[in-house]
Amino acid sequence: MRMKFVIKVLLSVWIVYTIFIMLVMPNLGSYLGRSSSRYITPYANSVGLNANWNFFSPDPAPTMYIQFRIHFLDPEGYQIKDSVDGFFPAEKNRRISSIFRQRELYVMRYMLIDPRRLKTFMGPWLCRQYPGATSVEMEHVVETIANLDQMVVLKGEGVESLSTVFQNIHEVFSCVDASDEVSS
Amino acid sequence: MMQRLWKAWDQFWFSPQNLMGVALMRIVLCGTMFLSYLVRQWKMEYYSDLSWIPRSMALEAMGDLYRPLFLWSFWPDSLMSSMHILLVVLLGLLALGIGGRWIMWMAWILDMGFIQRNFAVNFGADIIAALFLFYLSFTQSCERLSVLNLFNNKKEFRQSDFISSMMIRMIQVQISVIYVYTGWEKLKGASWWDGTALWSVMANPQMTTMNFEFLRNIPWVIPLVAYMTILFEIYFPAMIVSKKMRLSWLVMGALFHLGIAIFIGLWNFAFVMVSTYFLFIDPIELRLKIVSKWENLRKGFRF
Numbered sequence: 001m002r003m004k005f006v007i008k009v010l011l012s013v014w015i016v017y018t019i020f021i022m023l024v025m026p027n028l029g030s031y032l033g034r035s036s037s038r039y040i041t042p043y044a045n046s047v048g049l050n051a052n053w054n055f056f057s058p059d060p061a062p063t064m065y066i067q068f069r070i071h072f073l074d075p076e077g078y079q080i081k082d083s084v085d086g087f088f089p090a091e092k093n094r095r096i097s098s099i100f101r102q103r104e105l106y107v108m109r110y111m112l113i114d115p116r117r118l119k120t121f122m123g124p125w126l127c128r129q130y131p132g133a134t135s136v137e138m139e140h141v142v143e144t145i146a147n148l149d150q151m152v153v154l155k156g157e158g159v160e161s162l163s164t165v166f167q168n169i170h171e172v173f174s175c176v177d178a179s180d181e182v183s184s
Numbered sequence: 185m186m187q188r189l190w191k192a193w194d195q196f197w198f199s200p201q202n203l204m205g206v207a208l209m210r211i212v213l214c215g216t217m218f219l220s221y222l223v224r225q226w227k228m229e230y231y232s233d234l235s236w237i238p239r240s241m242a243l244e245a246m247g248d249l250y251r252p253l254f255l256w257s258f259w260p261d262s263l264m265s266s267m268h269i270l271l272v273v274l275l276g277l278l279a280l281g282i283g284g285r286w287i288m289w290m291a292w293i294l295d296m297g298f299i300q301r302n303f304a305v306n307f308g309a310d311i312i313a314a315l316f317l318f319y320l321s322f323t324q325s326c327e328r329l330s331v332l333n334l335f336n337n338k339k340e341f342r343q344s345d346f347i348s349s350m351m352i353r354m355i356q357v358q359i360s361v362i363y364v365y366t367g368w369e370k371l372k373g374a375s376w377w378d379g380t381a382l383w384s385v386m387a388n389p390q391m392t393t394m395n396f397e398f399l400r401n402i403p404w405v406i407p408l409v410a411y412m413t414i415l416f417e418i419y420f421p422a423m424i425v426s427k428k429m430r431l432s433w434l435v436m437g438a439l440f441h442l443g444i445a446i447f448i449g450l451w452n453f454a455f456v457m458v459s460t461y462f463l464f465i466d467p468i469e470l471r472l473k474i475v476s477k478w479e480n481l482r483k484g485f486r487f
Contacts, residue, residue, distance in 0.1 A: 004346075008198055011350055015197060018354065022361045028249055037249065045252040048296060048314045053365035055308065058373030060384040060391075094389055095449075100226050103305040105390060107236060110304040114247075121236045121245065121304070128234070148383040151400040159387045159397055 018049070026052050063093045063143040063163070066108055066118070068126055073134045084130060088122070093143055112140050115169045123173025133175045140168040197350050200343035204467040206352055207281070207328035210320060212459035214279040217295070217313050220452045221272050230305045231257075231264040237302050245303045257297030264301075267294055281330025288321035309452035312362070316460065319355045323348040352463050359460040360421035367417030376414060379407025385448065393449045409443075416440060424464055434461045 021044045024033050028041075044050045066088040072081035089096055089104040096102050111117045118138050126136045146162030154162065229235055237245045239261055246252070259267050271294040277283050278291060295314050299306055325348075326332075328341055344352065375381035383406050386396040399406060416436055423433040438461065441454035 008194065008346065011347070012193065012197070015350065015354070019357060022358060026361075026365045041249060042253050045246075045250055046254070046256075047318055048299070048311065050250045050252075051311050051315070052369075053362045054369040055366050056381065056385060057366060057369035057376065059375045060381055060388070062384070063388050063390050065390075091390075095392065096390075099223050103224075103227070103230065103307065106307060107304045111236075117245075120241070125236045145384045145387045148380045148400070148403055148406060151383075151387070151397070152403050155400070159389075 017043075021049050025049055026054075061109065062145055064108070064112065064168075065089065065092050065141055066111065066122065067139045067141045067167075069137040070126065070130045070133045071135045071137070072130075072132055081132070088126075112169070115140070115171065118169065118171045119173050123171065123175075127173070127175035135175055136173045138169075138171045138173070142166055142168050197353050198346035199349060200345075201349050201352055202467055203324055203327045203341065203344050203348070204329070205462040205465060206320070206323050206325045206344070206348065207330075208462035209316075209355075209459045210281070210325040211279055211329060212455055212462070213313060213316055213320065214275045214291075216309075216452055216455040216459070217317070218272060218275040218279050220307075220309070220313075221268065221275065221298075225265075225268055225272060228265045228268060231268070231298060231301050232261045235302055236304055239301070242301050242303070246300070252300060255297070255300050256293055257301040259297070261301075268298065271295060271298065278326070281326045281328075282332060284324070284326050285321060288317065288325065292317045292321050307452060309450065309456045312453070313456045315358065316355060316456065319351045319358065322351040355460055356424075356463055359457070360424065362457075363417045363420035367414050367420075370414050370417070376410060379410050382406045382410045382413075391448055393447060396447070413440065430464060434464060437461065 017040075020036075021040045024030070024036060024040060025044050027033055028037060041050070068086055068088065070084040070086070072079065072083065074080045089101070089108055091097075096105055111122045118140075122138060123136050126138070127133050142165070144164045144166075146157075146159050150162055151157070151159065224230075233239060242255055242257070243251055257267075271291060274283070274287055274291040274294070278288055292314065295310075295317060299310055299314055324342070324344060332338075370376040370381070373381060375384055383399070383403075385391055386399055386406075389395075416433070420433065420437070423429040438458055441458050445451045445454035
């Protein structure tokens with residue numbers, strides 16, 4: 001009986017600790033989060049409590065994708081093969097219909113949340129996809145969604161025709177020597 | 185005073201509960217994960233050095249503040265396919281009610297291994313499902329609605345032990361926190377205040393299952409659903425505590441997730457979230473309600 005009570009007390013400590021993590025982890029940038037992070041993150045990150053619950057928020061993301069160009073140059077800088085243009089995901093601004101590849105939309109968003117990831121992960125991956133490539137240019141392309149007011153008034157226009165396209169980030173990755181990589 | 189407080193705390197967290205809800209949750213959660221990961225089996229290159237994230241950078245990929253102490257994927261990449269088959273089999277067995285805490289712990293460790301090995305390919309539903317599986321793995325989730333009970337002709341069922349009860353409560357708290365946070369986050373967004381956020385989703389061809397441009401002809405629906413979404417999410421914990429409002433809120437939640445599943449194609453997410461709803465329903469009370477409604481209906485038809 002006493003043993004059960006002791007276990008319940010220990011479990012109660014765990015309950016309080018876990019609920020504290022549940023409440024603080026999604027807002028780790030707050031004062032409470034910053035000051036308690038070293039006590040909570042090792043555990044939270046190991047058991048999967050390290051998530052932000054921001055589905056479609058603060059605002060839903062616009063249509064976006066990665067546009068890339070693969071270059072094939074000789075050491076003197078002359079083109080030895082036509083460059084290859086492409087998009088990631090390959091569907092560009094369309095839905096990925098294959099259930100086997102739907103995770104690629106999440107990969108694209110993961111890469112674009114922090115532009116450094118384009119160089120660290122996406123660039124080397126693209127180099128591997130195109131053997132002989134010397135460098136990769138990558139751009140984050142955003143297609144804005146025409147706002148509702150416009151769509152209501154301009155009945156004859158489609159969403160796509162009222163959308164604006166702009167490039168957000170431009171990165172260049174060298175496939176020959178990763179230390180040579182440059183960005184603009 | 186302290187004794188009274190402890191008694192209330194003990195009652196809330198540790199008192200025995202009917203295990204039917206947790207069994208229903210197990211079926212929906214593990215069944216969803218089983219199907220989702222069965223599909224993933226055809227993309228095992230995601231979990232090799234051929235993917236975007238090589239093994240040597242798996243931890244680095246997770247960002248400084250969100251980096252775990254170690255990788256749960258203790259097996260080499262060459263065994264990824266075999267370990268994934270094992271995960272799918274374990275989830276299938278658990279959905280059928282074969283297994284128990286040890287099997288579920290194994291499934292959770294394998295699942296975390298895959299989540300951490302390539303953090304970039306995770307759906308939101310994978311993360312939430314893993315979290316719920318973690319809590320569920322401490323419960324007697326296979327006590328009821330197990331195929332083994334059919335073979336053993338089991339008629340008498342235990343109530344939950346105090347650890348299961350505690351974890352059932354933790355899942356209830358966790359789902360409430362998820363809803364509240366996502367509601368609060370929406371309040372930070374100008375388009376949610378403006379009421380047009382859902383238009384940004386429905387008009388985004390990357391996100392939707394079909395063309396929803398026709399919504400421009402009934403534009404008032406968009407802010408209405410957007411504001412209802414925020415109200416549903418923020419007030420979820422309060423309404424779920426209220427016995428009067430609980431069932432209505434759960435029905436609203438089920439419809440809300442059904443909408444997300446049909447229009448945005450997030451079926452996994454819908455099932456994972458709704459799986460927790462069974463923990464808010466008293467199976468005996470629900471049965472009585474359904475039976476009495478059915479009886480009333482029958483009487484109505486008779487006259």
